[in-house]
Amino acid sequence: MTEMVKTRIVVADDDQDILDLVVFKLTQAGYDAVPVSDGVAALAAIEADLPRLAILDVMMPGLSGMDVLRKVRANEATKDLDVILLTARARDSDLDTGFATGASDYVIKPFSPRELMHRVNAVLARDTR
Amino acid sequence: MTLNQVLPIALTVIGFSVASTLAVIAVAKTRRGRGSVRSRSLLAPYRNALIAMASGEDEDGQAKDTLYAVPAPTWVRLRPNVLAFLPKVRGTSADDLRELMRFHGEIDRAKRMLTSRSAVRRAHAAYLLGLARDRFSSPLLLPLLNDPDADVRLVAARALGVIGEPLAASGILGALDGPDPDRRVPPGLPARALGVVPVRCADPDQRRRGGEVHLDDASVDDLAPVAGADDPAGRDDAGARWRDLGAILLASVLENLGYRQATAWWRLEGWAASLVGRKQVWGTMTRQGFGDESPAVAALSGDVPGVALSGDVRVPALRRHA
Numbered sequence: 540m541t542e543m544v545k546t547r548i549v550v551a552d553d554d555q556d557i558l559d560l561v562v563f564k565l566t567q568a569g570y571d572a573v574p575v576s577d578g579v580a581a582l583a584a585i586e587a588d589l590p591r592l593a594i595l596d597v598m599m600p601g602l603s604g605m606d607v608l609r610k611v612r613a614n615e616a617t618k619d620l621d622v623i624l625l626t627a628r629a630r631d632s633d634l635d636t637g638f639a640t641g642a643s644d645y646v647i648k649p650f651s652p653r654e655l656m657h658r659v660n661a662v663l664a665r666d667t668r
Numbered sequence: 669m670t671l672n673q674v675l676p677i678a679l680t681v682i683g684f685s686v687a688s689t690l691a692v693i694a695v696a697k698t699r700r701g702r703g704s705v706r707s708r709s710l711l712a713p714y715r716n717a718l719i720a721m722a723s724g725e726d727e728d729g730q731a732k733d734t735l736y737a738v739p740a741p742t743w744v745r746l747r748p749n750v751l752a753f754l755p756k757v758r759g760t761s762a763d764d765l766r767e768l769m770r771f772h773g774e775i776d777r778a779k780r781m782l783t784s785r786s787a788v789r790r791a792h793a794a795y796l797l798g799l800a801r802d803r804f805s806s807p808l809l810l811p812l813l814n815d816p817d818a819d820v821r822l823v824a825a826r827a828l829g830v831i832g833e834p835l836a837a838s839g840i841l842g843a844l845d846g847p848d849p850d851r852r853v854p855p856g857l858p859a860r861a862l863g864v865v866p867v868r869c870a871d872p873d874q875r876r877r878g879g880e881v882h883l884d885d886a887s888v889d890d891l892a893p894v895a896g897a898d899d900p901a902g903r904d905d906a907g908a909r910w911r912d913l914g915a916i917l918l919a920s921v922l923e924n925l926g927y928r929q930a931t932a933w934w935r936l937e938g939w940a941a942s943l944v945g946r947k948q949v950w951g952t953m954t955r956q957g958f959g960d961e962s963p964a965v966a967a968l969s970g971d972v973p974g975v976a977l978s979g980d981v982r983v984p985a986l987r988r989h990a
């Protein structure tokens with residue numbers, strides 16, 4: 540019997556509550572969630588695991604989510620990775636910067652976990668069309 | 669008595685005092701560590717239920733049953749965890765957490781605390797009612813816009829803003845343009861924090877007539893740590909007060925072992941130095957200043973009017989305590 544391979548998603552947030560919550564939600568939805576709590580660990584996990592998607596907080600110790608996104612886009616192996624930014628930065632200019640840097644989607648905190656899941660599913664579905 | 673006879677006695681007393689002080693510190697640290705582990709293990713079963721509720725993954729109602737059945741003493745410890753989750757989520761997840769708070773009597777307790785003599789308690793209560801989006805508390809929050817404490821006025825306005833009662837809008841604008849300049853909420857950062865996007869218009873009357881007022885949750889929640897700051901004055905827990913009293917009494921006893929001897933010794937050294945005419949040289953003292961003060965705190969205290977508050981600025985603690 541072949542075991543179905545779960546879609547791997549790296550989740551990076553220095554807020555333990557949000558990290559636990561997003562990982563719980565993704566796991567319940569059948570994804571393989573890899574939790575990390577800073578930007579450096581996020582980049583290492585992305586380069587090591589080559590996930591389908593990364594959900595990054597913007598303000599993190601070490602490397603910011605935006606820095607991680609830039610490095611991901613600059614790396615040939617990871618440049619096509621889908622990245623959702625999950626952040627409290629809610630200004631239009633922040634959204635502009637996020638999308639200009641290459642984010643696939645942008646979710647503003649406080650967030651609805653249900654909405655986040657819809658966005659995760661939508662971003663992943665985009666690639667399979 | 670010669671110096672050779674006094675010195676061993678003095679060294680023994682000092683050694684004993686230092687050793688006993690170190691022992692007390694070590695015991696206190698160990699107890700604190702054990703208390704933290706005990707608290708974590710006590711809350712562990714509820715943590716999963718809380719995450720399930722906050723994530724909206726509680727279709728069978730199991731997490732709800734678990735959290736509603738939390739006994740009162742455990743709720744006191746679990747409560748900060750619920751309060752920590754609430755500003756981070758919205759939608760049905762946040763609604764479920766608010767109902768949980770209401771079930772455990774947090775709303776009624778907060779309403780009673782609005783009239784507390786402690787400004788920290790009043791601010792905390794106003795913050796909590798804002799978090800709970802309790803519409804019925806708007807009439808109770810409005811008088812706090814004229815509170816003598818600036819922090820309380822700010823947090824009350826924030827709470828009214830996020831509750832979103834129509835009557836709150838005029839109250840907040842009144843606080844911006846109130847007759848008493850000392851109690852008027854200044855524009856700039858505090859206005860953003862109030863949930864009011866200031867209209868670029870110098871005339872207050874015109875601003876009232878044509879001013880566009882809307883609620884800006886993302887910016888007002890930046891002030892959450894101001895009201896949510898853990899402060900001993902805000903504790904309801906009678907047990908915590910007795911523990912604090914016990915710690916103070918213990919400290920008053922323990923200061924006789926070591927601290928008093930050390931200060932007596934330093935005093936003796938000072939007298940000896942003055943007798944032999946030895947002068948104390950301080951050397952070069954470099955001024956350090958307060959350069960690392962958070963811009964948000966500086967702006968709150970009125971030093972930097974109009975500083976824009978970005979989404980990730982964090983206000984570390986209440987500016988002052990009642």
